[in-house]
Amino acid sequence: MTYSRYLCSGVLACTLALSGATVAACDGVVVSTAWVRTPPPGASMAAAYFTLENRGRTPARIVGVESPDFDGAMLHETRYVEGAARMRHVEAIDIEPGAHFRAAPGGTHVMLMGAHGELENGAIVHLRLLCAGGGALDLAAIITAQAPAGPAP
Numbered sequence: 001m002t003y004s005r006y007l008c009s010g011v012l013a014c015t016l017a018l019s020g021a022t023v024a025a026c027d028g029v030v031v032s033t034a035w036v037r038t039p040p041p042g043a044s045m046a047a048a049y050f051t052l053e054n055r056g057r058t059p060a061r062i063v064g065v066e067s068p069d070f071d072g073a074m075l076h077e078t079r080y081v082e083g084a085a086r087m088r089h090v091e092a093i094d095i096e097p098g099a100h101f102r103a104a105p106g107g108t109h110v111m112l113m114g115a116h117g118e119l120e121n122g123a124i125v126h127l128r129l130l131c132a133g134g135g136a137l138d139l140a141a142i143i144t145a146q147a148p149a150g151p152a153p
C-alpha cells in the first residue's frame with residue numbers, strides 16, 4: 001500500500017507502522033451529521049461540516065481529506081483576527097478516546113474547491129477523511145442551508 005511505504009520513509013514512522021500502533025487509527029471513530037452548506041448559485045466552492053466521536057481506545061488523528069466531487073479538498077479552520085474572519089490550513093485533527101470533535105461554521109471545516117457539478121440542496125457530497133497510519137473515514141454529506149439536527153456533541 002502506497003501510504004505504508006510513505007510512512008516507512010522515516011525510521012521512526014516505519015517503526016510505528018510495523019508495531020501496529022498506528023494501523024487503522026480511525027477504528028472506533030463514528031461520523032454523524034455530515035453536511036455541506038448550500039453555496040450561492042454558481043459558486044464552485046463550499047464548506048463541509050461534521051461531528052466525529054472516538055469510541056475506540058486509542059487516540060485518532062485525521063491528517064487530510066479528499067473528495068471525488070471536487071478538484072480539491074482541504075482541512076481548514078476559521079480564525080477571527082481583529083474582527084475579520086480568516087481561514088487557514090489545519091495539519092491534523094486529534095480526537096482522544098471518548099471525545100467528540102465538531103467541525104462547524106466559524107470553526108474547523110473542510111474547504112471544497114472546484115465542484116464537478118451543480119451544488120444543489122439535497123444532493124450528496126462524498127468526502128474521505130484520511131487517518132494517520134492509514135485507513136479512512138467515508139462521509140456522505142448532504143447539501144443543505146441549515147445544519148441538520150443531530151446528536152449533541
Ligand SMILES: [Cu+2]
Binds near residue numbers: 087
Ligand atoms: Cu475554508
